[in-house]
Amino acid sequence: xxxxxxxxAAVLTVPPAAFAGPRDDLLQLVPDDxxxxxxxxxxxxxxxxxxxxxxxxxxxESPLIKGLQATPEARKFQQAFDAILKDLGVTxxxxxxxLLGDALVFxxxxxxxxxxxxxxxxxxxxxxDEKLLQRVVDRIIDMQTKxxxxxxVEPVGQGDAxxxxxxxxxxxxxxxxxxxxxxxxxxxxxxxLLKSILPRxxxxxxxxxxxxxxxxxxxxxxxxASVLINPRSFDxxxxxxxxxxxGSEQAFLKEFATYWKAVDGLxxxxxxxxxLELGLAINVRKADLPKPVARFFTEAGKRSPxxxxxxxxxxxxxxxxxxxxxxxATLGGFLAEPDRKKVLEGIAKASRPFLETDxxxxxxxxxxxxxxxxxxxxxxxxxxxxPNAVLAAKVAEGPDGREAERACLKGLDFLARMASLQHDxxxxxxxxxxxxxxxxxxxxxxxxxGFRPAFASKGGYIVLADSPETIGRxxxxxxxATDADEVPILRISASxxxxxxxxxxxxxxxxxxxxxxxxxxxxxxHLDVLMPVLEGLDRLELVQRPGPxxxxxxxxxxxxxx
Amino acid sequence: xxxxxxITDPARPDCEAAQAAVQxxxxxxxxxxxxxxxxxxxxxxxxxxxLALARxxxxxxxxxxxxxxxxxxxxxxxxxxARRGQAFRYAGLGAALAASIVVAVIAVQPSRQSITETPTxxxxxxxKGDAPPAKPLGEAVSEARDALVSLTxxxxxxxxxxxxxLVPNPKLPDMPDPGGLESLADAQGAASRSxxxxxxxxxxxxxxxxxxxxxxxxxxxx
Numbered sequence: 001x002x003x004x005x006x007x008x009a010a011v012l013t014v015p016p017a018a019f020a021g022p023r024d025d026l027l028q029l030v031p032d033d034x035x036x037x038x039x040x041x042x043x044x045x046x047x048x049x050x051x052x053x054x055x056x057x058x059x060x061e062s063p064l065i066k067g068l069q070a071t072p073e074a075r076k077f078q079q080a081f082d083a084i085l086k087d088l089g090v091t092x093x094x095x096x097x098x099l100l101g102d103a104l105v106f107x108x109x110x111x112x113x114x115x116x117x118x119x120x121x122x123x124x125x126x127x128x129d130e131k132l133l134q135r136v137v138d139r140i141i142d143m144q145t146k147x148x149x150x151x152x153v154e155p156v157g158q159g160d161a162x163x164x165x166x167x168x169x170x171x172x173x174x175x176x177x178x179x180x181x182x183x184x185x186x187x188x189x190x191x192x193l194l195k196s197i198l199p200r201x202x203x204x205x206x207x208x209x210x211x212x213x214x215x216x217x218x219x220x221x222x223x224x225a226s227v228l229i230n231p232r233s234f235d236x237x238x239x240x241x242x243x244x245x246x247g248s249e250q251a252f253l254k255e256f257a258t259y260w261k262a263v264d265g266l267x268x269x270x271x272x273x274x275x276l277e278l279g280l281a282i283n284v285r286k287a288d289l290p291k292p293v294a295r296f297f298t299e300a301g302k303r304s305p306x307x308x309x310x311x312x313x314x315x316x317x318x319x320x321x322x323x324x325x326x327x328x329a330t331l332g333g334f335l336a337e338p339d340r341k342k343v344l345e346g347i348a349k350a351s352r353p354f355l356e357t358d359x360x361x362x363x364x365x366x367x368x369x370x371x372x373x374x375x376x377x378x379x380x381x382x383x384x385x386x387p388n389a390v391l392a393a394k395v396a397e398g399p400d401g402r403e404a405e406r407a408c409l410k411g412l413d414f415l416a417r418m419a420s421l422q423h424d425x426x427x428x429x430x431x432x433x434x435x436x437x438x439x440x441x442x443x444x445x446x447x448x449x450g451f452r453p454a455f456a457s458k459g460g461y462i463v464l465a466d467s468p469e470t471i472g473r474x475x476x477x478x479x480x481a482t483d484a485d486e487v488p489i490l491r492i493s494a495s496x497x498x499x500x501x502x503x504x505x506x507x508x509x510x511x512x513x514x515x516x517x518x519x520x521x522x523x524x525x526h527l528d529v530l531m532p533v534l535e536g537l538d539r540l541e542l543v544q545r546p547g548p549x550x551x552x553x554x555x556x557x558x559x560x561x562x
Numbered sequence: 563x564x565x566x567x568x569i570t571d572p573a574r575p576d577c578e579a580a581q582a583a584v585q586x587x588x589x590x591x592x593x594x595x596x597x598x599x600x601x602x603x604x605x606x607x608x609x610x611x612x613l614a615l616a617r618x619x620x621x622x623x624x625x626x627x628x629x630x631x632x633x634x635x636x637x638x639x640x641x642x643x644a645r646r647g648q649a650f651r652y653a654g655l656g657a658a659l660a661a662s663i664v665v666a667v668i669a670v671q672p673s674r675q676s677i678t679e680t681p682t683x684x685x686x687x688x689x690k691g692d693a694p695p696a697k698p699l700g701e702a703v704s705e706a707r708d709a710l711v712s713l714t715x716x717x718x719x720x721x722x723x724x725x726x727x728l729v730p731n732p733k734l735p736d737m738p739d740p741g742g743l744e745s746l747a748d749a750q751g752a753a754s755r756s757x758x759x760x761x762x763x764x765x766x767x768x769x770x771x772x773x774x775x776x777x778x779x780x781x782x783x784x
Contacts, residue, residue, distance in 0.1 A: 147699065233763075
């Protein structure tokens with residue numbers, strides 16, 4: 001029987017979120033030594049709520065997608081999918097609600113090292129309509145037997161221990177095995193694996209299955225779709241890798257092995273409510289990580305006060321808390337000593353023109369951890385289409401901070417003057433904004449209108465911006481970093497882009513085409529492809545969700561408000 | 563070297579013969595395959611995947627539907643992409659993400675035909691022993707899967723091209739090379755190696771589940 005078709009269909013449709021009941025009934029059957037486990041849950045509820053999503057509607061109406069829908073591949077897929085459903089005698093709604101709507105689980109176990117072929121897998125389905133499930137299974141067997149794809153089905157065992165062997169037509173094709181008991185179906189290419197779960201198959205889950213507990217710890221318990229990775233399944237591979245190679249290759253793999261031992265769980269996941277989210281979650285024992293890494297993640301897990309200075313309608317914003325000293329120590333751990341020395345020598349050579357000290361640790365300690373870059377649309381009264389941009393890095397108080405500030409300003413001045421040597425008419429100028437000296441570059445033709453890259457030290461921050469005026473508007477934050485359930489890292493405002501492009505599309509396209517040497521008309525068409533997508537979207541965000549012994553990175557697509 | 567020379571992925575130096583064969587297939591060469599490529603594909607999942615994609619692509623292009631120079635454009639686009647260098651290497655990740663969303667959108671858009679057929683299908687489920695379908699079920703599933711793989715890759719490529727076309731690539735002032743950073747190459751290689759077991763297992767897992775949908779005796783090409 002072709003239960004894998006059902007599995008495939010599940011992958012092809014928008015995935016789900018769920019009741020713990022049916023899902024946990026299936027998860028209790030997954031072997032503890034799984035390698036990957038894919039969990040799809042609650043497709044019914046998610047599917048019913050997703051029809052009117054403006055973002056997906058926007059994508060569907062994009063010229064790019066309309067074009068793709070007319071491609072031979074899309075037509076072929078649609079025809080094949082329709083034909084499969086018709087042959088099975090189920091409607092798309094029945095497939096989504098009555099067959100796949102509760103829970104679907106795929107579990108995979110890799111083979112031992114050197115015996116990769118000894119892998120096995122298990123497909124588990126909990127269907128709401130058990131009669132429909134049995135009918136579809138019978139139909140698949142019937143169709144495949146008539147088509148000669150299988151020779152037939154042989155029952156094995158009795159009662160609850162009964163299962164079926166599907167004998168393939170090809171003489172060399174191995175048989176596979178399945179059983180249907182009430183609402184549940186189990187399918188495997190491995191007879192031993194299927195037999196091992198039979199005693200537990202008819203029973204509802206008692207207590208919390210280990211995988212369900214892991215999902216909670218990872219923060220993906222309610223995710224409609226998730227892929228769990230069991231780190232212990234790769235311990236032997238990682239340990240073997242750490243013995244291989246030489247020099248920095250070996251140093252990297254050994255350091256990686258240290259980190260890997262501290263990881264208890266990994267998961268990729270998708271959420272569709274209240275927004276579409278794609279994420280990666282990691283359970284890690286922070287106490288077992290090297291100290292610099294633990295420090296780095298502790299700092300990165302706080303919300304930077306720079307976010308208070310970034311307008312909600314920024315076209316683009318990216319802010320992080322980067323503890324440079326621990327970052328340098330972390331990265332250094334991945335290199336062999338001779339290579340670490342070479343890298344430091346390279347940095348010393350590059351920074352010699354403007355760094356008076358050889359003590360890089362001083363500079364690393366003096367800079368950060370708050371660093372941010374953001375772009376906003378030009379002021380409404382501005383005649384320029386050129387967006388405003390700011391890059392700001394915090395400078396620590398005390399001698400280390402002063403040294404870092406001095407080094408940064410010297411370095412920027414050095415780069416500005418070097419650029420002026422390479423371009424005629426490029427001038428380095430300066431102006432005073434109160435006590436703040438701002439240096440900036442001008443050129444009559446190379447830069448877009450209004451663009452005069454500038455830098456300064458202001459209010460404890462090194463600031464680079466598109467113009468001295470933007471530096472003048474920058475108000476350095478005075479607050480501190482705060483703990484938060486969700487720490488923003490990156491944000492792109494689609495609504496701001498819509499407004500910006502509506503006003504400045506023409507000159508922007510002209511400039512980009514000139515800069516890239518392309519055709520403005522063609523470039524404009526590329527923009528037109530994106531516009532319907534922007535219509536349905538309010539913002540795109542990348543956030544971090546810190547937790548006890550957990551870190552999760554989530555990409556979120558926030559729909560436009562209707 | 564011309565734009566039509568086969569491009570060998572530097573990360574896969576052993577795949578040259580198989581990639582050249584795929585190139586010949588796309589060019590319509592009836593003698594596209596060779597024993598060396600066949601032997602290599604037996605052990606290389608990447609090359610089997612690329613061949614499957616190329617076959618799906620060529621199968622879907624009937625003669626009247628292929629605009630003149632389409633193959634040249636596809637190959638040209640691939641060459642251009644391959645030469646864009648590392649600056650856009652990670653654009654693929656975003657494109658793949660976009661592609662998966664797009665594929666989901668297409669997958670859940672019911673065709674007009676299926677809407678009108680649905681009530682009939684629902685009212686009259688196939689009784690056991692009904693006439694066999696026009697196409698064996700395994701074959702239909704296999705076709706749907708291959709079409710989806712091709713569609714995903716096409717979507718990823720077109721999304722990436724659109725994005726790359728809009729991203730400016732400013733020329734930065736020339737900087738003196740401080741040296742020393744070449745030491746990072748070993749670590750970069752190791753970074754790739756460190757996740758290789760996971761990537762390999764993931765690929766095998768996907769193959770294990772998808773291969774089950776193939777008709778009997780069909781080679782395990784995903």
